[in-house]
Amino acid sequence: MSILVFCDHDNGQFGAATLNAVSAAQKIGGDIHLLVAGDASGKIAAQAAAVSGLAKVLVADGAEYAHGLAENLAPLICNLASQYSHILAPATTTGKNIMPRVAALLDVMQISDIIKVDDANTFQRPIYAGNALSTVRSDEAIKIITVRSTAFEAAAAEGGSAAIETISNNGDSGLSFYVKSELSSSERPELTSAPIVISGGRGMQDGANFAMLEKVADKLGAAVGASRAAVDAGFVPNDYQVGQTGKVVAPDLYVAVGISGAIQHLAGMKDSKVIVAINKDDEAPIFQVADFGLVADLFEAVPELEKELG
Amino acid sequence: MKVLVPVKRVIDYNVKVRVKADNSGVELANVKMAMNPFDEIAVEQALRLKEAGGAEEVIVVSIGPAQNQETIRTGLAMGADRGIHIEASHDIEPLAVAKLLKAVVERENPGLVLVGKQAIDDDCNQTGQMLAALLGWAQGTFVSALDVAGDKAKIVREVDGGLEHLEIKMPAIVSVDLRLNEPRYASLPNIMKAKKKPLDSLTVDDLGVDIKPRLTIVKVEEPAAREAGIKVADVKELVEKLKNEAKVI
Numbered sequence: 268m269s270i271l272v273f274c275d276h277d278n279g280q281f282g283a284a285t286l287n288a289v290s291a292a293q294k295i296g297g298d299i300h301l302l303v304a305g306d307a308s309g310k311i312a313a314q315a316a317a318v319s320g321l322a323k324v325l326v327a328d329g330a331e332y333a334h335g336l337a338e339n340l341a342p343l344i345c346n347l348a349s350q351y352s353h354i355l356a357p358a359t360t361t362g363k364n365i366m367p368r369v370a371a372l373l374d375v376m377q378i379s380d381i382i383k384v385d386d387a388n389t390f391q392r393p394i395y396a397g398n399a400l401s402t403v404r405s406d407e408a409i410k411i412i413t414v415r416s417t418a419f420e421a422a423a424a425e426g427g428s429a430a431i432e433t434i435s436n437n438g439d440s441g442l443s444f445y446v447k448s449e450l451s452s453s454e455r456p457e458l459t460s461a462p463i464v465i466s467g468g469r470g471m472q473d474g475a476n477f478a479m480l481e482k483v484a485d486k487l488g489a490a491v492g493a494s495r496a497a498v499d500a501g502f503v504p505n506d507y508q509v510g511q512t513g514k515v516v517a518p519d520l521y522v523a524v525g526i527s528g529a530i531q532h533l534a535g536m537k538d539s540k541v542i543v544a545i546n547k548d549d550e551a552p553i554f555q556v557a558d559f560g561l562v563a564d565l566f567e568a569v570p571e572l573e574k575e576l577g
Numbered sequence: 578m579k580v581l582v583p584v585k586r587v588i589d590y591n592v593k594v595r596v597k598a599d600n601s602g603v604e605l606a607n608v609k610m611a612m613n614p615f616d617e618i619a620v621e622q623a624l625r626l627k628e629a630g631g632a633e634e635v636i637v638v639s640i641g642p643a644q645n646q647e648t649i650r651t652g653l654a655m656g657a658d659r660g661i662h663i664e665a666s667h668d669i670e671p672l673a674v675a676k677l678l679k680a681v682v683e684r685e686n687p688g689l690v691l692v693g694k695q696a697i698d699d700d701c702n703q704t705g706q707m708l709a710a711l712l713g714w715a716q717g718t719f720v721s722a723l724d725v726a727g728d729k730a731k732i733v734r735e736v737d738g739g740l741e742h743l744e745i746k747m748p749a750i751v752s753v754d755l756r757l758n759e760p761r762y763a764s765l766p767n768i769m770k771a772k773k774k775p776l777d778s779l780t781v782d783d784l785g786v787d788i789k790p791r792l793t794i795v796k797v798e799e800p801a802a803r804e805a806g807i808k809v810a811d812v813k814e815l816v817e818k819l820k821n822e823a824k825v826i
Binding site for chain 2: 277278279334336337338341359360363364365366367368369370371372374375376377378379380389392393394395396397398399400401402403404405406407441442444445446447448449451457459460469486487504505506508511512513519520529530531535540541542543549554555556557559560561562563571572573575576
């Protein structure tokens with residue numbers, strides 16, 4: 268049994284979530300091959316070969332693979348499929364974009380966003396934004412899977428010495444064209460991958476008050492999020508939204524400020540390792556999931572928190 | 578250009594889901610259902626395209642039991658022109674949905690299919706990409722800006738590190754993300770008008786698609802409940818606990 272893992276990488280950086288997908292592949296068991304497709308991806312391939320636990324690194328080099336376009340990558344992956352029992356990708360926006368296209372081309376039903384490997388055919392995945400966990404079995408000849416990176420430890424990035432093999436290209440589909448990227452210019456980490464997230468809710472009263480959270484975020488190296496209530500009230504843009512209809516986060520520390528804890532918000536953050544709630548209403552449902560609750564006026568507590576953090 | 582918008586009927590996002598006692602799934606009986614929020618954004622975008630003169634007709638299609646016609650009526654009340662209902666069980670898989678939609682696309686020849694990026698029930702995030710694969714079309718996923726111009730569309734995608742601008746060839750599948758727009762509410766007169774708009778019904782057999790499930794649901798469980806922790810007296814104690822007890826800062 269051999270497993271192919273799709274390597275997510277961007278701008279010359281080896282995508283960390285790939286290591287979590289490798290670790291999920293190790294749980295399934297078998298020879299693990301990593302596919303590095305990109306333009307002048309030699310540096311990434313060398314990094315990939317050092318990842319512990321890989322039997323082989325396959326490299327497809329071409330301008331058509333430079334930007335992770337699904338229309339070009341899916342046929343490449345499909346051509347390799349017959350040699351594998353499983354194809355895994357991290358459930359990053361790149362993995363989520365490409366893998367269903369691969370699955371449909373192979374006439375296979377994908378298993379999205381797995382959080383646990385029960386055996387080679389059986390996997391656990393969250394549904395309803397983690398409000399329920401579904402265990403599914405696939406009897407398809409090949410399993411197409413995306414892996415939630417927060418659910419698996421990262422495989423060691425060093426210590427391996429996999430052979431690098433170049434494979435042939437599939438050419439450009441001519442369907443989609445990369446124009447440019449606008450990477451978040453913020454000094455702060457990205458919401459879904461930040462180790463610490465501080466979010467504001469309706470209790471913030473005004474968008475301008477989010478500046479208080481940003482100051483704390485700067486001291487902690489945290490990302491800033493918001494509840495749907497705060498987004499609906501127009502305090503912050505929609506991409507701040509943490510929750511079932513927004514982003515699902517699982518940082519080491521989640522600080523909920525002025526957030527009551529609606530079901531839809533809890534669904535997006537309750538897998539955080541440590542949850543702190545600051546709210547003046549001691550009956551707020553957020554306190555039922557918080558490890559540390561502080562009943563206080565946020566307009567006093569947040570500036571004080573910033574000061575305490577030094 | 579026709580715009581096709583597939584919409585899914587899901588448990589309303591404000592409702593707390595309950596797992597069935599026999600662990601076979603999630604309780605759907607007597608639970609408030611609504612249009613998948615991402616699909617509402619797709620309907621809204623189709624309507625805006627039409628209002629701007631970029632589309633002639635907006636068709637809403639839904640696959641599921643008879644009650645899905647209510648979801649289609651919601652789309653019609655927002656302003657869509659007509660609906661197509663394909664009778665099927667509620668728990669049909671994305672691959673089968675994509676195959677049925679492909680058959681609808683072949684009948685209707687839309688120039689654009691706008692889908693929600695994922696449904697908030699099974700969270701699969703597959704249907705749009707699968708449909709694009711089956712049709713051999715371009716796919717713009719997780720889109721927060723869309724500008725259709727002739728045989729190309731400029732799109733902005735929400736990706737992990739920020740935004741990505743692409744140009745895709747039309748016809749295309751565009752899966753929409755939260756920031757694309759804010760869906761309108763249906764006014765009462767429009768809700769009344771929607772009742773008279775055409776709604777065709779099709780069966781899976783009409784479309785000649787095999788929808789047999791490929792995956793077996795072994796069990797559905799509640800996640801481990803999170804225990805409430807402690808209340809701290811003040812900010813000082815909070816910081817001390819985070820530093821020394823939880824060791825997260």
